[in-house]
Amino acid sequence: MLKFISWNVNGLRACIGKGFLDYFQSANADFFCLQETKMQPGQAEIPAEGYHLYMNSAEKKGYSGTAIFARQEPLSVQYGIGLPEHDHEGRVITLEYPTFFLTTVYTPNSQRGLTRLDYRMTWEDAFRDYLGGLNEKKPTIVCGDMNVAHQEIDLKNPKSNTQNAGFTPQEREKMTQLLDSGFVDSFRHLYPDRKDIYSWWSYMFHARENNAGWRIDYFLVSDKVKDQIKEATIETEILGSDHCPVTLEIEI
Numbered sequence: 327m328l329k330f331i332s333w334n335v336n337g338l339r340a341c342i343g344k345g346f347l348d349y350f351q352s353a354n355a356d357f358f359c360l361q362e363t364k365m366q367p368g369q370a371e372i373p374a375e376g377y378h379l380y381m382n383s384a385e386k387k388g389y390s391g392t393a394i395f396a397r398q399e400p401l402s403v404q405y406g407i408g409l410p411e412h413d414h415e416g417r418v419i420t421l422e423y424p425t426f427f428l429t430t431v432y433t434p435n436s437q438r439g440l441t442r443l444d445y446r447m448t449w450e451d452a453f454r455d456y457l458g459g460l461n462e463k464k465p466t467i468v469c470g471d472m473n474v475a476h477q478e479i480d481l482k483n484p485k486s487n488t489q490n491a492g493f494t495p496q497e498r499e500k501m502t503q504l505l506d507s508g509f510v511d512s513f514r515h516l517y518p519d520r521k522d523i524y525s526w527w528s529y530m531f532h533a534r535e536n537n538a539g540w541r542i543d544y545f546l547v548s549d550k551v552k553d554q555i556k557e558a559t560i561e562t563e564i565l566g567s568d569h570c571p572v573t574l575e576i577e578i
Contacts, residue, residue, distance in 0.1 A: 327556060327575055327576070327577050328356045328357070328575070328576060328577075328578060329353075329354070329355045329356050329357075329573065329574070329575050330355060330356065330357045330358075330359070330428070330467065330469060330545065330573065330574040330575075330576070331353055331355040331357070331358045331359065331571050331572070331573050331574075332359040332360075332361070332430065332469035332470055332471075332543060332544075332545065332571065332572050332573075332574075333358075333359070333360055333361070333543075333564075333567065333569060333570070333571040333572070334360070334361040334362045334432070334470070334471040334526070334543060334567060334568075334569035335360050335361070335362060335363065335566070335567050335569075336362050336364075336567040336568050336569065337362065337363070337364040337365075337567075338360060338363040338364065338365050338370060338372075338393070339364070339365055339369065339370045340364075341566045341567055342370060342372070344565065344566035344567075345565065345566050346566050347372075347373065349564055349566070349571070350374070350395075353571075355395075355573075356396070356397050356398070357394060357395070357396050357397070357421075357428060358377070358394070358395040359392070359393070359394045359395075359419075359428075359430035359469050359470065360392060360393040360394070360395075360430075361391075361392050361430065361431070361432035361470050361471045362390060362391065362432055362471065363381070363383070363390075363391035363392060363393050363416075364388050364389060364390070364391055365383065365388075365391060366383045366387060367381050367383065374395050376397060377395040377396060377397055378395070378396050378397075378398075378399050378400075379393065379394075379395055380393065380394045380396065380403055380405075380419055380421065381393045381416075381419075382405040382406065382416040382417070382418065382419045383416045384414065384415045384416040384417075385414050385415070385416075386414075386415070389415070390415040390416050390417060390432055391415075391416040391432070392416055392417060392418065392419050392430050392431070392432050392470070393419070393430075394419050394421060394428070394430055396421060396428075398423065400421035400422050400423055401422045401423060401424065402421075402422040403419070403420070403421055403422075404418075404419070404420040404422075405418070405419055406418050407452060407453060407456040408456070409452055412449055412452055412453075415432075415434070416432075417431060417432045417433070417434070418430070418431050418432075418453070418456075420460065425464065425465070425578055426464055426465045426466065426467060426551075426578050427460045427461075427463070427464060427465070427466040427467070428466075428467050428469075429457065429460065429466060429467070429468045429469070430468075430469050430470045431453065431468060431469070431470040431471075431472065432470055432471050433446075433449070433450075433453075433470070433471065433472045433473040433474070434446050434449050434473070435473050435491055435492070436473070436491035436492070436494065436497065437491055438491065440489075440491060440494065443491070443494065443496060443497075446473075446496075446497065446500075447496060447500065450497075450500035450503075450504070451500075453504075454500075454503060454504050454507055457504070457507070457509075458507055458508070461507075461508050461509075461548055465547075465548040465550055465551040465578060466509075466547075466548050467545065467546070467547055467548070467574070467576070467578075468509065468544070468545070468546040468547075469543075469544065469545045469546070469572070469574070470543065470544070471526075471542060471543050471569065472501065472542060472543070472544050473491070473492055473497070473542055474492055474493070474497040474498060474500070474501050474542060475487075475492055475493050475498075475540045475541055475542055476498055476501045476502070476511065476514075476541075477498075479519075479521055480524075480540065480541040480542075481493060481524070481539070481540040481541065482522075482524070482537065482538040482539055482540070483538065492540060492542060493540075504546070505546070508548060508549050508550075509546040509547065509548060509549060510546065510547055510548075510549055510552045510555075511544060511545075511546055512544075512545040512546065512547050512552075512555050512558040512574050512576075513541075513544070513545070513558040513559075513560065513572070515547075515552055515555060515558070516555065516557070516558050517558075522537060523541065523560050523562065524537065524539025524540055524541045524560070524562070525539070525540070525541050525542060525543035525560050525562075525569055525570055525572055526539055526540045526541075526542050526543065526568060526569045526570075527539040527540075527568060528568070529568055534568075541560070542569075543560075543569055543570075543572045544572065545558055545572060545573075545574040547574070547576065551576065551578055554576050554577045554578055555574070555575075555576050556575040556576060556577065557573070557574070557575040558572070558573065558574050558575075559572065559573045560572050560573075561573065
């Protein structure tokens with residue numbers, strides 16, 4: 327059994343000052359994946375004995391970025407998806423192991439006014455193609471902030487958000503296409519009807535204390551190993567970011 331954790335930390339250095347290391351050390355995960363690290367290598371000291379650290383930083387400092395802490399050294403590491411037009415923002419890391427691939431992703435936000443929606447659509451197609459190539463070779467686990475609430479059950483106020491970034495019909499359809507290409511949403515696979523559980527809350531309007539949130543952080547797993555999923559959780563009690571960690575336990 328392997329335990330995976332994914333967390334958009336909204337700035338790793340800031341999160342370290344808000345209890346990140348306590349959670350990191352107590353969680354005892356085999357893989358700890360981060361998004362929106364907003365840092366370059368060497369900008370923070372992270373005591374992580376027993377882990378190998380892989381970072382993909384954006385060229386623009388203080389922006390985006392991903393990281394994976396892995397107990398086991400991988401067979402190979404890939405940063406990005408191999409397309410220059412999509413690989414400047416540090417959004418993807420893939421680790422290869424004998425029986426699976428692990429990919430962490432920080433999906434581009436379509437932004438207020440949907441100013442980046444067209445780019446997001448291009449990204450979605452390229453990323454789905456990339457994952458499909460991995461999934462043909464061996465089972466693939468995909469985790470991260472995917473910046474979309476897939477169904478109405480996945481956010482508090484669906485009706486008022488249909489034209490807002492993260493819940494547009496276009497973004498939701500791209501998630502449907504990704505799942506249809508050979509993946510399951512691990513949390514919904516286990517808990518198809520669970521309501522009022524979210525992974526991100528705005529810092530405005532007391533959203534977290536009112537639980538007016540969105541479930542936009544995921545573990546997707548290849549269809550071929552979905553029956554090996556043992557648990558998938560959303561750790562809503564863990565503070566330190568505007569997102570909370572999500573977890574996966576799987577025999578793979």
